[in-house]
Amino acid sequence: MHVFQSIVLALIAKRFDAGLYEAAEALLPEVAKRLREQKFDLDKLASSLKDPDSSPQLKEFTEASTAATNTAKARALRFIYFYAALAE
Known part of the structure; x- marks a missing residue:
């Protein structure tokens, strides 16, 4: 459910x-910067969740x-990855 959100x-x-x-970027600026340079498409993200x-x-x-906890950092990290993937 967290991934869907x-x-x-x-x-x-x-x-x-x-x-x-x-x-999200303010919470994890290093992740946001890295994903501006190296993006992953939605298929790659889905594959990583399956395997x-x-x-x-x-x-x-x-x-x-996949972690049981849904912390602010985990939410921000997932969001940044999906945001970057949607730009592809």
Whole structure:
């Protein structure tokens, strides 16, 4: 369910520019910067969730998406990844 919410928020942010990306970027600026330089498409993100070992470069995304806790940092991290993937 957490992944679904992150995708919906990324779609809203892309469409309406509601300041959601800026809030996530303020929480995790290093992740946002890295994903501006190296983006992953939605298929790659989905594949990493199905088989985490297939995408070691997405380890932090996979952990944030599959962990039992839903912290602010995990939500922001998932959101930034999906936001970047939607730009592809």
